[in-house]
Amino acid sequence: xxxxxxxxxxxxxxxxxxxxxxxxxxxxxxxxxxxxxxxxxxxxxxxxxxxxxxxxxxxxxxxxxxxxxxxxxxxxxxxxxxxxxxxxxxxxxxxxxxxxxxxxxxxxxxxxxxxxxxxxxxxxxxxxxxxxxxxxxxxxxxxxxxxxxxxxxxxxxxxxxxxxx
Amino acid sequence: xxxxxxxxxxxxxxxxxxxxxxxxxxxxxxxxxxxxxxxxxxxxxxxxxxxxxxxxxxxxxxxxxxxxxxxxxxxxxxxxxxxxxxxxxxxxxxxxxxxxxxxxxxxxxxxxxxxxxxxxxxxxxxxxxxxxxxxxxxxxxxxxxxxxxxxxxxxxxxxxxxxxxxxxxxxxxxxxxxxxxxxxxxxxxxxxxxxxxxxxxxxxxxxxxxxxxxxxxxxxxxxxxxxxxxxxxxxxxxxxxxxxxxxxxxxxxxxxxxxxxxxxxxxxxxxxxxxxxxxxxxxxxxxxxxxxxxxxxxxxxxxxxxxxxxxxxxxxxxxxxxxxxxxxxxxxxxxxxxxxxxxxxxxxxxxxxxxxxxxxxxxxxxxxxxxxxxxxxxxxxxxxxxxxxxxxxxxxxxxxxxxxxxxxxxxxxxxxxxxxxxxxxxxxxxxxxxxxxxxxxxxxxxxxxxxxxxxxxxxxxxxxxxxxxxxxxxxxxxxxxxxxxxxxxxxxxxxxxxxxxxxxxxxx
Numbered sequence: 001x002x003x004x005x006x007x008x009x010x011x012x013x014x015x016x017x018x019x020x021x022x023x024x025x026x027x028x029x030x031x032x033x034x035x036x037x038x039x040x041x042x043x044x045x046x047x048x049x050x051x052x053x054x055x056x057x058x059x060x061x062x063x064x065x066x067x068x069x070x071x072x073x074x075x076x077x078x079x080x081x082x083x084x085x086x087x088x089x090x091x092x093x094x095x096x097x098x099x100x101x102x103x104x105x106x107x108x109x110x111x112x113x114x115x116x117x118x119x120x121x122x123x124x125x126x127x128x129x130x131x132x133x134x135x136x137x138x139x140x141x142x143x144x145x146x147x148x149x150x151x152x153x154x155x156x157x158x159x160x161x162x163x164x165x
Numbered sequence: 166x167x168x169x170x171x172x173x174x175x176x177x178x179x180x181x182x183x184x185x186x187x188x189x190x191x192x193x194x195x196x197x198x199x200x201x202x203x204x205x206x207x208x209x210x211x212x213x214x215x216x217x218x219x220x221x222x223x224x225x226x227x228x229x230x231x232x233x234x235x236x237x238x239x240x241x242x243x244x245x246x247x248x249x250x251x252x253x254x255x256x257x258x259x260x261x262x263x264x265x266x267x268x269x270x271x272x273x274x275x276x277x278x279x280x281x282x283x284x285x286x287x288x289x290x291x292x293x294x295x296x297x298x299x300x301x302x303x304x305x306x307x308x309x310x311x312x313x314x315x316x317x318x319x320x321x322x323x324x325x326x327x328x329x330x331x332x333x334x335x336x337x338x339x340x341x342x343x344x345x346x347x348x349x350x351x352x353x354x355x356x357x358x359x360x361x362x363x364x365x366x367x368x369x370x371x372x373x374x375x376x377x378x379x380x381x382x383x384x385x386x387x388x389x390x391x392x393x394x395x396x397x398x399x400x401x402x403x404x405x406x407x408x409x410x411x412x413x414x415x416x417x418x419x420x421x422x423x424x425x426x427x428x429x430x431x432x433x434x435x436x437x438x439x440x441x442x443x444x445x446x447x448x449x450x451x452x453x454x455x456x457x458x459x460x461x462x463x464x465x466x467x468x469x470x471x472x473x474x475x476x477x478x479x480x481x482x483x484x485x486x487x488x489x490x491x492x493x494x495x496x497x498x499x500x501x502x503x504x505x506x507x508x509x510x511x512x513x514x515x516x517x518x519x520x521x522x523x524x525x526x527x528x529x530x531x532x533x534x535x536x537x538x539x540x541x542x543x544x545x546x547x548x549x550x551x552x553x554x555x556x557x558x559x560x561x562x563x564x565x566x567x568x569x570x571x572x573x574x575x576x577x578x579x580x581x582x583x584x585x586x587x588x589x590x591x592x593x594x595x596x597x598x599x600x601x602x603x604x605x606x607x608x609x610x611x612x613x614x615x616x617x618x619x620x621x622x623x624x625x626x627x628x629x630x631x632x633x634x635x636x637x638x639x640x641x642x643x644x645x646x647x648x649x650x651x652x653x654x655x656x657x658x659x660x661x662x663x664x665x666x667x668x669x670x671x672x673x
Binding site: 040105126 | 167170172176177179181191195201218236267
């Protein structure tokens with residue numbers, strides 16, 4: 001016998017609809033704390049930091065377990081190192097993006113767009129300019145992850161049993 | 166100096182596209198890796214990392230491409246609307262990637278534990294297999310060993326000349342070997358399985374012996390070298406030396422006694438014989454000493470009495486008195502001579518003679534006497550009996566004593582059988598005198614060769630006949646044996662050795 005919608009089912013659907021409404025129509029919310037604009041950047045930066053730390057811990061564990069003796073795991077270690085570098089780079093770039101004393105931007109939103117550093121801010125402008133090309137770090141990172149997985153499949157890796165767990 | 170922004174745009178677009186492509190490829194490889202070993206949680210972990218990175222790459226790549234294209238396409242307003250979502254999703258994906266990555270340590274520990282357990286399980290399995298295989302061999306080997314051992318002990322049980330019996334505490338005979346069955350006269354068809362075997366205690370001549378023995382075994386758990394008398398099923402009395410040990414039988418919830426019983430009847434009989442011989446030798450020595458000392462004065466008394474008789478006229482009272490002294494002196498002299506014969510001190514005159522002739526001479530003397538009492542005499546002489554070097558007179562005395570004893574045992578109406586047998590193997594002649602008389606009581610048997618022992622009334626015998634015969638036979642390096650059953654008769658057997666010089670004169 002087919003069951004009809006229950007009270008609980010209706011409540012669940014109502015809660016889902018309310019959640020979607022809040023997300024899709026972000027207006028003034030009567031929350032207990034006001035979340036002003038800089039919070040988004042800070043949260044994003046903290047997320048990068050968390051990503052960075054987790055990758056650092058992964059490298060430590062891989063080396064601690066002597067897994068990096070195998071090429072597959074060594075590639076994973078390289079991937080993690082590149083992600084660390086990428087995170088540092090992006091954090092640095094996000095930090096500089098908020099500054100207005102470094103350079104002027106011409107023809108913004110066109111293919112002719114260019115940066116004009118303020119006098120004495122050339123190096124920082126150069127650093128920002130190169131840092132903006134962060135895919136030069138994250139693409140190798142994902143590439144090493146790909147290579148790592150491929151190597152692990154190719155060699156049919158078998159885990160050694162370590163005494164200390 | 167101006168820095169053109171288009172290389173940044175180019176790297177951003179291409180990089181985003183590559184990120185999306187490689188992250189999807191990574192997910193694909195992770196699936197392959199996981200399919201190689203589905204139970205491997207590390208591969209599952211890598212799959213999760215790949216998924217998280219794909220989410221990150223797709224959200225970021227799509228966001229960046231959209232941003233560049235919307236801005237270049239002069240639709241910054243749309244990007245402005247999408248930007249918060251793109252940035253937030255990016256932030257979330259970073260957190261997810263970081264969080265998933267941090268699971269590595271836990272995943273690794275779990276996997277190591279799984280490996281250890283697996284290894285331990287494998288080891289246990291292999292050990293079990295090995296043990297199982299080894300156990301089979303071991304069981305086989307042990308079974309063979311047990312079979313060998315069982316066979317060995319079964320042989321000991323079966324061929325032992327001593328009785329081996331298994332009895333429960335109540336006295337029920339559970340098992341007994343052939344020697345035991347023979348000793349106790351138990352038929353072979355009776356087995357302990359149907360509890361058809363008789364009670365072990367019932368074989369004891371005295372029931373209290375069994376009760377005491379049982380009590381001792383229960384108390385001390387063993388008994389060694391206990392001497393008891395058993396009575397076989399056919400009434401035979403058997404002297405035995407018995408050892409026993411107890412064992413607690415858990416399945417039966419009772420004590421089990423294991424007996425080893427040795428028949429010492431023959432040994433006891435031999436001991437009795439030795440004791441008898443020793444006793445007779447001692448008595449003989451004593452008798453010889455006395456007889457020797459009495460013989461000379463007795464000769465003088467007899468000589469002077471005869472002198473006085475010669476000088477005294479017949480018919481006077483003094484003459485009759487002297488005759489009485491002479492008669493009694495002669496009786497005394499006969500006794501003394503008999504004692505000397507018994508002690509083997511009397512002078513013997515050995516010569517080659519026929520044993521059969523000697524026996525015939527005796528029979529011819531007593532035949533009339535025997536016929537008067539309706540006693541038949543049967544002879545069964547072995548013609549192979551050779552001539553012997555013997556004191557004919559003394560041997561005649563021996564057979565006379567034996568036949569007269571037989572006559573007296575029969576009383577009236579009976580038979581006496583005299584048999585001779587020559588045993589060339591043992592180089593001995595056996596002369597058996599059998600009768601169907603009253604027999605000798607078992608209690609009297611050890612004493613019949615004692616000097617002056619007699620069962621006859623006063624004046625009927627001196628009690629020296631058999632002891633004199635014993636002395637004579639011993640003087641011929643022979644032996645005299647007796648078997649008797651009360652009411653059935655007796656058999657006296659004279660065993661005489663055949664010397665080489667006898668054999669030269671073989672044949673009667």
